[in-house]
Amino acid sequence: MSKATIKQVASAAEVSTATVSRVLNDSGFVSEEVKNRVLEAVKRLNYQPSAIARSLKQDKTFTIGVIVPDISNPYFMGISRGIEDVVGPEGFQLTFCSSDENPKKESQLLQLMQEKRVDAVVLATSGDNDPILERLSGSGIPIVLIDRKLKSLETGSKLDQVTEDNIDGASRLTRKLLEAGHVRIGVVNGPSRVSTGRERYAGVLKAMKEFGLEPNPLVFNGDFSVDDGIRAVRKFLAADPKPTAIISLNNRMSLGVLLEIVRSGLKIPDDIAVASFGEVEAGALLKNPGLYYIDQRPYEMGQKAGEILLSRIRKDEPQSEPLYEVFHNEINQL
Template sequence: MSRITIKEVAKESGVSIATVSRVLNRKGYATEEVKQRVYTAVKKLNYQPNAVARSLKMEQTNTIGIVIPDISNPYFMKISRGIEDEVHSKGYNLIFGSGDESPDKERELLQVLYKKRVDALVLATSGANDELIRSIQASGTPVILVDRRLEEEDDSIDLIQEDNIRGAYMLTESLILQGHKRIGVIHGPSNVSTGSDRYAGYLQAMRHYQFPVEEELQFYGTFTQESGEKAARYFLQLSQRPTALLCFNNTMAYGLMLELVRRGCRLQEDFILASYGQVEAAELLWPDMISIRQSPYEMGRAAGRILCDRLLNGGTGPYKEIFKPIMEGTENNSQ
């Protein structure tokens, strides 16, 4: 069935196309009798305005593109919810895409959303797309980075992130002060700022307390559940196992916990676990887990406020906001 056009509405209501357009857009003069004829024709024909054509004419679509590494990760969905709670009442809707920690997929999503003429983009980048991101920003489409910076820092692009170096330092320090000598570390990818910053914070703490960084105790993951599962298998096969495991994101920590449980480990007895980011399952599996409590919803609200300022008030920025890490669950975990 073909789409009903404005031309057919004009014919049904007995007025010109221009008059129909004025009535539907509430611009210009039309008598009440003419308005009623147009609305009656619209209802009878079930006419739906062409949103794409209208957006081209208005030079806005009232949509915001959100590209995050993992759409199933509660952390990123809480960021998205915070954004939505700020912008929806202002008439904006969100379009989501999951980059899956793949720069190629992320690039494709960015290109599609840009071609769809979203009014702005919010991005937690998987890396390697700096040039494209800068070109989108330069074209006049605002870009807000959340959680992660570009590989080469750019102060002209809005940024909402956590103090990842400080948070990783705090986690590492808490394990050292509890007496752990062998700390196994599950790192994230070094090509994204969260991975490199958390690694840097870990190194700072180890050097400050004059602890050696043993390569045997390093596992390099990809911020995925599978990475956590592989890390568990790796540390379990060591002849001298670590007494504590330090995991640099919540998704890897979840995979780590699941695999340890599958293999019969006694949680809090065989290992102490510290996670950058809270794991919802920890309340059941590992209630005393040490973690950095993040603020994803608040970060999303901050990004939403920046979007509204840019899109509605002509704000120019650049804006930068850094959230402080908060430690949880450090009691009674000494070894």
Template sequence: MESVTIKDVAKYAQVSIATVSRVLNNNYPVSKETREKVLNAMKDLNFKPNSIARSLKNNITHLIGVVVPDISNPFFMDVIKGIDYVVNKEDYSLILSNTDENFEKELNVLKRLSQKRVDAIILSSSNIDNDYVDELIKENIPIVLVDRKIKNTKADVVVSDNYGGAYTLTKYLIEMGHKNICIVNGNLNVSTGRERFEGFKTAMRDYNINIKNEFILNGYFGWEKAYEETKRLINQGEMPTAIFAANNQMAEGVMLALKESNLDIPGDISLVTFEEIRNQKLIRPKLTCIKQNALLIGEKAGEIILEKLKNKDVTSKEIVFVSDLIINDSVKKIK
């Protein structure tokens, strides 16, 4: 069966092809009576507009690319929900891409999104030196960076106060009497990893506490690597009194390693994390953490991208959200 064309609709409704096109694109005034006649013809003929062809003609696809490093992380899932909640109201759909913290994969994803002619991109980059972002901006593709910054870019940015949050969390451990504190860092090639490490180091320095090299671990924001690093720490002998996991995924890896070694939290070792872990309500003890408002971060990114789509000349901005310190039962007070 042949598909119904715009020509068939025009003939059925007894109007011109141009009139049907105006109803479809809503770009020129059409009388109410004529519009209803065309819409009824489309319904009777089961006409399905060729959205791809119309997108190419209008240079608008109503698609927004969202690129994140770990789509399984609840934080990024909530960011995506926030974005979708906002842009869906304006009839935009999301194309989701996961990069696995792999910068080469990220560049390939960005190139494919550009080829698909998405209207805009929201990106959480796996590298602080991503020069390709400004190339996309030169191609007139609006970009909003979410959670992670890129050096010397003209893109808009929506992030948490990573430095301040890490400082607050470390300060809390110190005030609870801890001096031998281990940090499990994230990827130091991205702004979140660097800023959280800097916040930790500054708090330790402000309290005149030396950081032992053997207590600086690299978890690269993944639970597997954090698990391996924690097992190595346990096996080497000297143990800290507290561990600071620089994200929720790594905190899960640390918890597993401690459990397998029969180490109790907080009886044997205290544990804190930047961002809440999954199923926090089901786990004992609940972890003391810095809790980001991922949904609000996503909503703000969505609002900015819509603003950029309406006016691409609007000045770029950086929005920084202050996160909350949530005190639970995972830190032992040392007298």
């Protein structure tokens, strides 16, 4: 059965196609009697307005591109849900993509978003794509950076940002270990091309300096994956002397840290203490783990990003004035 057209609806309701359009878009004056006739015809014919035609007419696709390093990470899932819950009721749909911490793939996805004519982009960048983002922003596409900043624009950025206070959070998390008497600490960090990797490591060094210690911890630089957490623990346990505590600066790596410690037959915190930037749900399965963690708020961050997106799409705020939102998170213990 062929789809009904707007001309067929107009004929059935005995009105013009322009009148049908006004009723469906709720624009312009239409009497209640005519409006009811049009809506009855739409229902009877099961007419579905063309999304493509609507986007061409309104110069909007009603889609927002969301590019994150790993859409399966609960942290980024929480952010995405927060965005969706804000923009969804306004008629926007999200297109999700994972860059896999690969700057080249991220560049290709950004190009795809532009080709798809998305109305805005939310990005947790994998790094090294500053020129492309500046060009896209200059073309008029609203871009909201979430969780991560651009390397060349960490100060005075022209792009909207929703981030965490990574330096302060990592510093306070490290202090928990130092206050417990640990001075030999292993740090599981992410790549330096990513702002979270740079800032969180800076927070660790800041805390050590404040305690009068030489800021030279044992470091494993990974790529924010579970496997990297596993490899980091293996490296630390082979060191001489071994660290008495591990601080993992990403929740996925923290999961790998916990898995490998348990697999090695060690107990937390009796044999080795652990602190995580971000909650690890599996940590609750351990018996009395004493695990310190930064209680992140990804859903709220997503909501804030969604609010900024809507303000940009509606042009409520001039693009020359970037919007910044920094989340200050608390430390909890399992």
